[in-house]
Amino acid sequence: MTHPGEITRRQLIRRIGLAALVVGPGAGLLSGCATGGGEEPAAPVTSATGSADPRNPFGVDARKPLKVTIFSGGYGDAYAKEIHEALYKKEFPGAAVEHNATQQISTQLRPLFVSGDVPDVVNNSGPQALDLVALAEQGHLADLTALFDAPSIDDPAKKIRDVVTPAVLDNAKIDGKDLVLNYTVSHRALWYNAKLFAAKGWTVPRTWAEFTALGDKAKAEGILLFAYPGQKGPYYQLWNVLYTAAKIGGNQAVIDIDNLVDGAWKTEPVKQAVTAWVDIQAKYGDKAYFGLDHTQTQVKHLQDKLLFYPVGSWIENEMAKDKPDGFEYAIAPIPDVTAADKMPYGAIQVGVGENFFVAARGKNPQGGLEYLRIMLSKDGARGFTEKTQNLTVVNGAAEGLDLPPGLRSAAKAQDAAGQNIITDARFEGWYKELFDYGTEQINVVMAGRITPDEFCSRMQAKADTIKKDGSVPKQTRGE
């Protein structure tokens, strides 16, 4: 885990200051059109100017209004309206909070970024999320180093960076700067109906042989072993395959893919993972699911038409309204594919998600940082968990809460996994084009239209193209 030191931070501030001086020639021609053009906005307000007051470390102007835009998707927006914004107003009674909930983050906000009237806090999420790398390039994202170094609201002796799960700091980085706050923790692996397993006397398979044996048993009862949604949700299967590759070959398999390492898609673990799942689809799958979307597939899961569904812990809340009493979500780790998997049985993916950022050129970036600090307080985090039934990155914030069974099973699985946590694939956010291509090709290979080898070659070719494309800003990650 890398903790950026003081020097890096100062360098960053300098770099942001310099960025404003670099002016491209001839761009003034574009004035008055969609691109905005005209004046280069003033140097972004960095929040580095802290104040000594631990209760107001960013020196927020108590009367300045704060604009918040929330992606109103699976989590809704009640958590923001009723918890975080309420807490902000409690702290600064004189400040007005302008709440905006939308599902079209990009459509709504992109023109605002061009014109300059941006919200201070943005929950950048959903299929129409903004391209964070592009925003970062333009200096639109406020540096969160000050936030991570600020005292926690619950215990001023502790810094924020010490009260959140370490993956937050790792995932905050774009181009080496801390710019994004990931707020939720999710557990991804295979999800199943614990009550069905109990009723049938089945146990969760630990090896691939047990997995396929269960597939035969289920088939006899007219239940599918495994399915994923080929419409809208094939990325669930792309994740699943990547996590399986990480289980076989260690996290390095995924890290190399993220770093666009030559031949990363053609390694043995990736091939084995793809082959294993293609075999499952061929022997135990149903091609109808290639034409079903995530909701249709999830409803079929609730009807016990399939046993395992590759998804994350948000599924329980997502399907809460449709869930019959006879269904209880539980997580199952990916079974051992080979006898020599690098990660032992029990490894699951635990990742952070749900992006928030503070606009550097908004009217109230200090207020934005304070808003995030409030989100990272125990009250803020617990409120989120109560409203959405999902865990946050704040350590221990969910203690004492009555969590639903699926979340409890995920927490238990994480304990059991210990250090064997499968990493997330970051190229999803870094190189959307590669990821989209992957979600397309995973359907092609799973449907048997190409072989696993061809899949790996195609993905490698696409990754090579991205690597060579100078217009795509590159990111790298460490361990």
Next chain:
Amino acid sequence: MERWRTYGFVAGFLAVPIVLYTVFVISPYVQAFQISLTDWNGIAARPAYVGLDNFGRLLGDEVFWRALRNHGILLLVLPIATIVIALFFAFVLNLGGGARGPGMAGVRGSGFYRVVFFFPQVLAVAVVGVLFKAVYRPDESGVINGALIRLGMEPVGWLIEPDLALWSIIAVMVWQAVGFYVVLFSAGMAAIPKDYFEAAALDGAGRVRLFFSITLPLLRDTVQVGWVYLGIAAFDGFALIQVLAGEKGEPDGATTVLPIEIWKNAFSYSKVGYASAMGVALFFLTVTFAVLTLRTTRRERIDL
């Protein structure tokens, strides 16, 4: 002076629509041309000009060519299928009943059918998309596949087989368009003097002969207009494909079209410059098609 007043009067009426048209139609076109020469990512305040790079890249982009190929298929199949079916129905509805009373009449209940045919046209594209999603659903809950399974047949992956998906979508487009063209052609047929039919019928011409020797030649202008409309529709298809097949033109991009690629590049990959270059290409394709169609089908008017 008098002339000046007249023009001033006319200009006064035209000013508002012209300004609106310039701001909302012309200027976006011009800007698309301009942006297509830049590397704009949708956010940068100062995009850099890259000359014709975007267009050079288009030529080497296999997805672009796949989209063009799909446009080609749409361009051939959609107008022909729609016009043939619409002409057939229009003929049957208007003249298919043969000589009854004064002049020709349609089949029994043609007034009712005419309304029914027009129904799909009234539905929003998104509604049609959702409707046919249910019709084409690949499992036993699908309308077609449910019936097939009950009959003991294998379900068909209408929208998930790459060789079939585009045809399934074209079928929906035809289904939706036919009603409008039935009405259009009916109006055209109503304008053909009845004497022609009566004279031909007296000479012993059958319905087929009536259709090919009288109806079709005299309907040429209307058919030509329909052809241009349908051709332009073939360059779109965005909403229907987005809803039915998926936002990437699934499966395997087999149903992708230029508007889908433009949307994807501009809004998913932040390559607004590249997307604009596709838009410019689409603009020229559409214009070329319209000009070609009107040129090649131009002919002296037949005076009725």
